[in-house]
Amino acid sequence: MRLIHGAASHVGLVRKQNEDSFVAGEGLYAVCDGMGGARAGEVASETACQTLLFLQPYVTEEAELRRSVAAANDAIVEKSIRDPRLFGMGTTMTAAVGREGGLLLAHVGDSRAYLLRDATLRQVTDDHSLVGEMVRRGQLTPEQAAAHPHRSVITRALGTEREVEVDLIDLDLQEGDRVLFCSDGLSGMVDDDRLAEVLGQGEDPQAVADALVRAALKGGGEDNITAVVVIAIAGDASESGGTAAGAAAVPRFGPERREAETGGTRGAAMSARRALGRMRGRVVVLFAGGAVALLLVLVVAVALFNSSVYFVGTRDGRVALYNGMPYVLFGRELSHVVEVAPTSYAVLDAYVKGRVDAHELTSKEEGQRFIRGLAPSTTTSLPAPTGRSSTTSTLPGSTATTVGPLTPVPST
């Protein structure tokens, strides 16, 4: 069995910009529906998809998928802290990575994943929305929920809080199965019967995705519409680069946004787009150069991203700031220590230990602020790494020392 995919996104007939984003590649599928004023929603959804795309090579099991969703959450939170225009932005995420014989899904918010098997449509995800909760408690019927004035209020999102609760769903697939990932601009405009009918028609997943968008436009097009369609067909997964995570991937990232749509959050949106632009350039090279080039491209993309992120961990019993990601690839650690705090891990309280153990990806500045804020004898609560206003316990940078055989790496 192998998976083929198609994807389409449309601004709809009412909204001025498209705040949905999607990824569709071999072994990675995601729909994110952004929210927040002044184009912040577009930044949030794009950031979420971009993070998944970069971390995909490392995701082969649940814990790593959960961690990459947490990294996406962090990336959005960081951006919204840095730019007041983005404050409060968030996004849904319904994503999946390929695994042997199926998909591993991660889900937050009210975008949806559906499975169409033998002409029967089943919603695989629970809506994390006010009306979704009420339906599950038996207080509303699905029909009432679909027409409810507060149907767009969601109860979980990425980017709005430091911690995010993620639903992980393991989905076995059979040949002939079709999976749809979509934003509420599709599911809210097209009823289940029609959805099943359009999803089941034709063999080309791209044509199916386009037809689904047309159906939502016909249904009113009141919101942004995004559909990612995956079809399980006969064949060897390795033929097309495979469906397993980490396999060769030429992902599509969308939607393509016009310059005019970037407006108030141009800076952040543009930097995301530039990163993607660079990646697209490499993808073109890859068509010419084949599999070897593809591997090189992936390595370069990962290395670029890897050098830009930091996390806090431990080294020889002390708290340390690492540059890179907390993973081992081909037997090589993807991180190195840049600074060691004068604080031993053992004296930290449980909360701070938890922060250290989480290995959350962060910026250099945040990481330094965190480890320099750990006084040598401190056992009391400390500000979280993002506590921008809590600087009272920050020690001067020069007090950070290295221990043992470590040499501080000059940071760039």
Ligand code: CA
């Ligand atoms: Ca929406």
